């Protein structure tokens with residue numbers, strides 16, 4: 507349980523105050539000196555990618571409750587590798603806190619964006635060859651990430667069968683196009699044949715949902731359209747916005763965290779509340795108050 511001081515320091519009001527931003531910048535600058543806990547880095551928003559940290563810690567918590575010691579995290583759209591580098595750096599801290607280790611997989615063509623396939627891919631904003639990857643530099647930068655190179659429409663459907671990954675617990679989606687996003691979701695179709703490679707509910711971050719007036723993301727293009735079309739085409743799995751964060755207005759990523767529910771997973775109905783359920787529900791009510 508957090509102390510009264512801890513609760514004040516981590517409250518949305520403090521976080522959005524001058525004091526909050528001073529604390530954040532102090533923590534960011536001293537991360538190399540002090541061994542801050544990953545939850546503190548997340549709560550103070552001092553982690554370089556708090557949205558990645560949130561998904562990793564949440565997935566590890568769920569995995570632990572289901573008895574897993576290791577999970578896989580996937581990034582769709584790797585480019586220069588800053589996303590997988592963050593995952594690599596945050597993983598040991600998250601493992602120390604949760605007892606769950608992380609395998610990292612990165613999906614990319616290896617050659618930048620493929621050609622757009624139509625209006626829904628936002629060709630006014632994205633085009634072929636954008637975000638080219640230097641494969642040798644990336645392998646040297648983040649050797650811990652296993653790269654799955656090729657068009658996602660070819661690599662995602664066979665990934666689980668080929669790699670037999672530890673349960674997939676978190677997925678970061680930054681492929682920009684409607685078509686690439688929709689194809690990335692085909693990974694979930696392997697759940698019935700390889701349930702051991704999935705948690706029953708997977709945390710997802712969708713990068714291309716918020717943008718500028720020039721991008722104009724909305725329900726009829728890009729990632730939001732892909733989510734809608736995926737949901738319409740599947741009975742046994744559904745993707746939706748994480749409702750828990752809606753009231754957390756200080757979190758810039760609150761509109762970009764999604765869950766996929768894999769209803770046919772054999773552990774979907776496994777009870778995970780345990781003795782802590784009332785404590786957690788109490789903490790949630792406090793946060794919303």
Ligand SMILES: C[S@@+](CC[C@H](N)C(=O)[O-])C[C@H]1O[C@@H](n2cnc3c(N)ncnc32)[C@H](O)[C@@H]1O
Pocket residue numbers: 581582583584585586587588589613614615616617618619620636637638639656657658659680681682683685686
């Ligand atoms: C915006 S970049 C990713 C940036 C990266 N996540 C980061 O945080 O630095 C988008 C990437 O998605 C990849 N991509 C888009 N569509 C793809 C597809 N159909 N198959 C494989 N990769 C794809 C592109 O090659 C590009 O590198």
